[in-house]
Amino acid sequence: MTRGRIARSAIVGLLAALPFATADEHAESVVLVIQAGRVHTLTGEAIDGGAVIIRDGRIEAVGRDLSIPAGARVIARPTAVVTPGLIDACCTVDPEIPQQASGWPFENWRPSFWQWMARQAAHDADDPDHVCGSACGLPHDAGPLALAAATMSELTWGEQSSEVTPHRLVIDSVNLLSNDFRRLLRGGVTTVYVSADSANVIGGRGTILKTGGPLRERTVRRADAVKATIGGDPSRRGLPNFLPPYYGPPPTFLTRRPTTRMGVEWVFRKAFYDTLRARKGLKIYGADMPPPQALPVLQQVLDGDVPLRIQARMQHDIFTALRLAAEFNLSFALEEATEAYRCLPQLKAAGVPVIFGPLYMDAKGFRGRTDEVRQPRLNTPRQLADAGIEFALTAQELRDEEGLVRQAMFAVQNGLTPEQALRAITATPAGLLGLADEVGVVSPGAAADLVVWSAEPLAATSRPLLVLINGRVVLEEAN
Amino acid sequence: MSAGHTSSASRRGALACAVLMLGTFGVAAWDVPAARGQARSSAGRAIQAAAYVNEQGQMVAGGLLLIEGESIAQIGGDREASEAGDVPVDVYPGAVLSPGLIDCHSALAAAGDLSEREHALQPHVNARDAFDRYSHQLRLALVAGVTTFALAPDDRNLVGGRIAICQTAGPDGWPRVLSDAGPLKLSLSVDVYRPEREPTSRSGALGMLREAIETARAGVPQDDPLTAFAAGALPGFIAAPSGADVLACLQLGQEYGVRLVPIHTRDARRVSELASGQIAGVVVGPLDFSAGQRATEAAALFARHGTPVAIAGGLPAAPADSLRIGAALAARSGLAPAAARRAITAAAAELLGVGDRIGVLRAGYQADVVVFSADPLDLRARVLAVYVAGRRVFVADGGPQSGDVP
Amino acid sequence: MRPVAILDATLLIGDGRTMERGGVLFSDGKITGVGENVQASFLARKIVGQGRFVTPGLIDVGGSVALRFQFGGNAATANAADGFDRYAEDEIRAAWRDGVTTVCIPARTGSGVGGVGAVIRLLPRGQVDEVVLKREVALCAGLGLSGWPGPLSRARQAEDLRRRFHAAREYREAQEDYADSLKEYEEKLAERAKQANSGQGKPGAGGVGPGRGTAEQKDEKAAGKNEKKDELKKPAEPAQDRAAEMLLRVLDGELRLWVEAHDPAEVAALLDLAEELNVALVIEGATGAHLLADRLAGLRVPVVLTAAPTPLAYGPGPERYAVAGDAAELRRAGVQVFFGSGRLTGGAPPPAESVSGDSAAAPRLALRAARAAGAGFDADTALAAMTGSAARLLGVERQIGRLEPGLQADLVVWSGHPLAPGACVERVFIAGREVYHAEGAWPEGDE
Known part of the structure; x- marks a missing residue:
């Protein structure tokens, strides 16, 4: 015994x-x-x-x-x-727990009405293998509704109740227990900046985390840069990017302005404009007002106390970002920057660092469903280096065979020197995160x-x- | 096991038996209709069984329980029924006396929805107002041994409102609200994120919760559940299904000193050690038969690191005996039997803030007693009788039932 | 393989009998000895079973362990064995932890006919012929589990099911007609050949040649028509319908019809159907079937109790009919009752988290039986319903289900009586191989 x-x-x-x-x-x-x-x-x-x-x-x-x-x-x-x-300066971590409305409500017990509709549609079409609504097997008449219901949460998990949410923190949606950190570790990544997703014009504040060690010691900086997005992502009304307009669930919080690139730019400008007015004690009014909690954070961004990041993929979006930054005298780091090779002189002149990546010729996943990735080039890192622009490489959501170290490897295959590539995944991102001489x-x-x-x-x-x-x-x- | 009756209880017993003969399958008779008109006997009554569940949750021999009015006058001891004095004695040979079972998070007897939908912060609502004392669900719970349940706002609001502690029967035989000043109900469950109102996401939910706490702290102190909660004076039951949610609770507790009790927790693997000493307790469950090992062992892991554990039953969506099923599952997954018994009685009462009135068989406590034919953790055990506030509100059909059919 | 002896344990034989202090010997995958005085050879690996209970491996009659396939509503030829993933070790391990070694997997479907259910032994990574104990147990169907819940869809689905069986009968008639006419045709053909043989050299009735008048031609045509009528035509063969043939096997009594239904009204509709078609029926799920206990007993329809699926839509689901005492009440009326873990999720494919790692859903048969026992079901009968009787229902009683020499060595060593609180599975043997061993991962009780 x-x-x-x-x-x-x-x-x-x-x-x-x-x-x-x-x-x-x-x-x-x-x-x-x-x-x-x-x-x-x-x-x-x-x-x-x-x-x-x-x-x-x-x-x-x-x-x-x-x-x-x-x-x-x-x-x-x-x-x-x-x-x-290694340091990924623009990582997306799979939280492995539901992050957003439109998951199964009621603790996985009962589907939402739209999911229920989607399942019914799949079922009625007598397609038994795809009752759950995987995108490949849905019948046509289940169509956009089913797709929207089935895939919404995989695309966006930021707070959607406003286009401007710099007061929300990405750390709150990170699951420190996620197995994704293990995958990052396996790829040699020890520090990540987890960036907000691109569904808001001005999204939440990213966070800097270590990928391993005791849970209590993981957080390097709870709230870091505010992320803005210029381009198509925030104008998708919170819907999957591949849906045509007017398809999908009826209006909810997820269905909101802006719906065009013009609107995206306007919301960005309006947010900082209102912040400036508020600073002067003037009343702010009109549509697309930032929520009151957002103003102090935007104020800090204007003062340079909180860093700003702007995600833009295409050339004209990058130009828009540069123009808006100049308008409000903002300094920022550029994320993703697929077409940076087309803006080298402008980026150089503005002194904007680039967090480039992932590298692809044929974008997959949600990125592939946007219309913004038609003209990527594999030698962009080389061109950035040649132009003397400070840049880091990021793998974002990619792991393992496409993870951060492989991104650097591809960059070397396409003309970067190994020293430059290693620097772009260690010392340079450390500097961009304000952690020079601490990590990297x-x-x-x-x-x-x-x-x-x-x-x-x-x-x-x-x-x-x-x-x-x-x-x-x-x-x-x-x- | 038949309930023997002596003295003045015999007439009532005979009546109950008569009803039972007419009754359908192996259940029950309410004592209520026959007894409602009678004046309460202040002389009290006694219950004699073979063993009882003591304050530590252990089963100990001897089971004479004396009831005086609505309270327990005495429990245990070596006295025989004959020494009980001139009071009626209900004898249950071989049976085990347990405190009335307590479901510390349920939607039992709720009239309508348990969440206001237009805003995620609803600190002012009280689940008491949704209590339907005529609900037929109450009887199903009562005959399964559940004497007390926390009627709680559901998981769909960040701050759902005040939990009401209700009983499936009361001194007058009718269900009642024991206390409408239960803990505040909060939620970090995915159900909080709704497309039609703020928050739509986890970051929004945690952000809003922090803002709510800070606002409540900055404001003028008033008689507001959220203010009391923010000041650490009122505990909050917070739906925290995943390990990450428990981590968030720990973080909030450290940041603001709020007293959070994670509930519906299904994963303790990497957080039970961190939670040690940081939280007043944790509520796991509801657990059903198909629950995976990770969910069923959560109770054991928290208990091992010194966190008091209660098990919720999930009534009425789950079957009436789901409280015992949850305890049995937890016990098979490593929770000590005594802790498992406490998890559905004393620990639940303590977390609900009524641990000084109910939950254990102790002199002075309300006489909520369930008579089981064996260990309450043994799913083979039957409920033989239920007493609430000193009054027998249910007695089961007498003899053991045999399913032997050739 | 080295023989194994479990000695000095309490044996729950599987047919309701109990043997105090008995031993079980097995080698080469088969039980070789059971009894109070079994002699273990000195070579045998001896396991001291003092205080332990040994049962045959439990049979989950109606589970979905490691099932990776959703069956459609018109796939009578599908087989559940093909949907079993023998590499899903997390789920299989969760089943062992509850003492389950065999699972009957029906080809579940929301409505209509899903396919043929199979009996699977939970031997991990085993060869297919080791794993599939019986490939065809019953033809499985569902009633009232898809579409809008309510009497209308139930009536429609029951009618669809009935129609399919009638269609199968018509198919058979068509086949028989075809066979008859084929026979006739062949007979006639043979006759003709005979005639032709005997009448060889006989000149034709009319000469055929050019230069005939139109009228004659017309006559000729008419005559030819008449002749064509007489001429033999091979009857057209009706299209093969494998699904209908499967249904016919049910109508012929070769296969049982296994229907999942979770509403007393659906159960009643099924009983009507079974009476009309005279098929052997098994009802799975059977939430609320206790309300029809006498009818079920009269028709000798066994019932496999599984939990009601959580409803897809709002509104009262079948759980309102669920009572703890249903098993006891059914048994009292004389219905054969079995226990299954059922769909581990409510109709939807299980979320990834519930099939992997230690979150894998578990069958918990013993606790289900304990709960039934608490409501008055005889405990020995309950044990038999998970072992010997279950094997008989599934037609595998010559292989598994009892502790008996000659049967497969699928057995479980429990730390206490399987229905007792705190009892846990210590060892699981399948075909004599120890597949699971918990080194008593549980703390001692406090008493």
Whole structure:
């Protein structure tokens, strides 16, 4: 009986501790030394045969002939390559929990009316394999209604009750328990800026998170930049992008202005115009007023206290963004920027940094359903580099074979140098996030966010062997 | 197991038996119609069974319970029924006495919807006003042993209103509201996000909730449930199905010092340790038979890290005995039996703020007693009788029923 | 394979009997000995079963474990075995944890005929012939589970079902007519050939040649017509209809008709149908069937109790007829009652989270039975309904369902009586292989 009890409690203890096992494994070791074949410091030349000494979660020293402190735990991977943990400056995290209205209401018990209609339509058409309404198999007469009901939530999960919601925080919609963080870690990404989605003209404030380690220590910055979107996404009335106008569910909060690019630009301008009026103590009025809670945040954006990001894909949207920024004297970073190659001189002149990506010739998913991705070019990163524009690469929602490190690899295939590409996923995004010398580099004083790769990180066969965040091993490849 | 009756209870027992003979399948007779006209006997009454569930939730031998008026006068001890004095004694050989079961989140006996639809913040509404004391659902719950339930605004509003604590029977035999000053009901469930009003999303919901708390704190203190909640004076039951929702509750608790009790929680894997000591308790369930392991073990994980756990039953959508089904499922998934028994009685009462009146068999507490034929966690056990506020409101058909048909 | 002996345990044989302190021996996937004094060979792996209970692996009569297919309303030839994903280990593991080793998967459909149900053994990654214990159990149909709920759609669906059976009969008649006329044709053909043989060299009735008058030609034509009438024509073969043939097998009593319905009115409609067509019926779901207990008993229709699906639309759903005592009441009337986990979701394909990892939905048969026992169902009968009787219903009683030498070694070791609170599954064997072993992951009770 006693033995049984011990065995039971052991199992139970194991179960309970499981989620924390990887995180807390090395919490005790105060000094950690990683010896590798090469260390990309990003502050200077790569160091061959170097070592990194980590004390209390921070990098103490990096170099070739360092003396190893007594009692240090040494991880020797003589053929491996060390880089800073990768940084995705415009990540989308799969929250894995419902985020938005139009999911099944009532705790997955009963579908909404529209979902119910969609299912009925699918059912009546006697298409048993696609009763749930997967987009590929729906009968034609189920049509837009069914598609709208079935896919709405995958496209947008920001707050939709206004076009202008800079007072809402992306951190509130991030699920720190999501398995997506694990996938990011597997790709060597240790810091992400989670950006708001593009369904609002002025959306919520992004957040900066570490992808691993104890839950309490994940958040680097709760509320960061405000995200604005210029282009088609906010003019879709909250509906899936592939629906023709006037199809889909009847008017709700999700059905709202603007419906055109002109309207998008107007809402952006009106928001900042009203903010300026409010600052002067003037009354604000008219349609498309920003909600009162938005004004203080927009005020901070105007003052430069809160950074601004603008997502624009096509050339004329980028020009619109530049024009609006000039009008209100705003500085911003450009997200996505598919057609940046067409605006190089203007971007250079305005000094706007670009968070470019993902790279594609043939966009998939919701992006593919917009009409904004017809003319991408794979050599855009190279052109940005040649033009001397500060840029970072992002994989956004892509993972694994299309994840951040692969984005950099594709960029190298299309003309970027490996050094430039590595910089675009480490030091440059760190700088854009205001975390220069904190992450994105291997230098004394920086947080010990490191990836130990099996080979040069941008080699096609390379993979992360070990990932550290704040000096803790958060991912270790099983041998 | 037949209920034996002595003294003046015999006449009532005979009546009950007569009704039962006429009655349909193995259920019940209300004592109410026959007894309503009678004056209450202040002399009290006694219940004799083989064992009872004590304050820790353990089953202990000896089961003489004395009722004085509406309250328990004495429980346990070695006294025999004959020593009970000159009071009628109901004898249930081999039976187990349990505190009346408490469903700490239900929509039982609700007349109409349990959420106002036009705005997501409804701190002023009180579920008491939706209580339909003539609902037939109440009887189904009562015969399953549920004596008390929290009638709660549903999960569709961020702040749904005040929870009312109701009873399926009362001293006069009729269902009643025990307290209309229950916790505030909040929700982070996906049901809150609605396309026709704010918020439409999780970030909107949490943002609005923070604004509401801050506004309530900045305003003039008044007799407003939201103000009391924001000041940490009133606990809030908050629908938090996922682990991420529980994390959000912990965060809100740390930020504002509000007292949140996550309910409907289905995932404790990575949050039960963090929740330890941070929250007054947690409500899991409703659990049905097909609930996965992750959901059924949530109770055990929270309990292991020292968080008091109650189990909700989900009445009336779920069957009347779903409270016991939930406890049995949790017990099979690692919750200690005593904790499982408490989860549907004492722990629920404490979280609802009525732990000083009901939920345990203790002298001075309201005499809400369910007589089970065996351990209440054993789904094979039957409800033999139910007492609310000292009055027997249900007695089951006597003999054990056999399904043996060749 | 090394023989295994479980000794000193309480054996619940599966037919309602209990053996205190007995042992079970099995090797090569089969039970070789059951009894109070079984002798385990010294080679055998011995498991001390003191305080433990051993049952045959439970049979989920009407489950949907690892089912990856939605059956349409007119797919009589589909087979549920083809929709079973034997690699869905999360779900299969959830079933083991509840002591379920075999599951009867009906080809569920909202209305109409879904296909043929199969009996599946939950052997993970097993070969198909190991996994599928019986490929054809019953022809499955649904009533009242799709479309607007209400009497109109119920009546329409019941009528559709009846029509399909009548159509199958007509198909058979057409086939029989065809067979008859084919026979006739062949006989005539043979006769002709005989005639032709005997009358060889005989000149034709009229000479055929050019230069005849029109009138003659007309005559000729008329004569030819007459002759053509006499001429043999091969009868046209009616189109093959595999679905109708499947339905005919039900009408012939080869297969049962297994219908899911969750409303007493639907159950009544089904009983009418079964009487009219004289088919062997099994009713699954059967919410509210206790209201028709006597009729069910009279027609000897077994009932598989599964939970009512959550309704698609608003309004009172079938759950209003659900009572804990339905099993007991049915049994008391003499109806054979079985337990199934049913659809694990209300008609919709399960959300990803409920089939993967530890969120996978579980059958919980033992607790379902315990609950029925609480409402007056005899506990031994309940155990038999999940083991021996269930195997008999499904026609696999010669393979599984009891602890008996010669049967398959599918068995479960429980820490306590399967219906008792806190009892958990410690080991599961399927075909003699230990597929699940919980090292008692549960804390001790406090008493």
